[in-house]
Amino acid sequence: MSEEFNPDSILNSTITEDEYEGKKALTAEGSYPDATVMDVRAFEPHERAREKGVEARLRVVFDCPSYDGDLSTFINYKRPLNAKATYTKLVKAVWPDKEVAITKTPRDLIGERVNVNVFHEEGDFGRWAEFRFTPVS
Numbered sequence: 012m013s014e015e016f017n018p019d020s021i022l023n024s025t026i027t028e029d030e031y032e033g034k035k036a037l038t039a040e041g042s043y044p045d046a047t048v049m050d051v052r053a054f055e056p057h058e059r060a061r062e063k064g065v066e067a068r069l070r071v072v073f074d075c076p077s078y079d080g081d082l083s084t085f086i087n088y089k090r091p092l093n094a095k096a097t098y099t100k101l102v103k104a105v106w107p108d109k110e111v112a113i114t115k116t117p118r119d120l121i122g123e124r125v126n127v128n129v130f131h132e133e134g135d136f137g138r139w140a141e142f143r144f145t146p147v148s
Contacts (some may be wrong), residue, residue: 035081038140043082043127045147046073048105048120056087065089069098069117075125082127084142090119097142101125104144 019116029036046052050072056065065087093099098117105123106112126145131138 016019025144027063037131037138038080038082038084038129038142040129040140042132043075043078043129045124046075046082046127048072052086053117054085060087063076063089071101071120073125075127084140084144087105101144104146107146120126 044088048071050070050130052070053067054088055061057066067088069086070083071086077083088098100131101120102112102115104124104125105120106115124147126147127142128145130141130143132141
């Protein structure tokens, strides 16, 4: 059942503060099993992150068969990588075998599958969706 088009509802609507500031809605908390990495792109880091040695922000886009919304996140990429780095956690979940993982690049993630879990976190920069990863069994 589709709603009837109402142009007045569009023409009388206002922009929210988040929309004005360019903030997208947070990905809903929950589990997104068997997600496929559809795209990985590198962008310049935020100025504050660059000051801390971050080389790039990787935008990773996932497709999950049980979810039809936007499932993507930005991951800071800083060398040397450490065990707590989100990128390292993603690589370990996709390729649990170290000998395989050390031969892979961010581009190699495209087409790979992983379970994604999203939690909302709060900190100095406001509220964000924290993505965590586990291997697909």
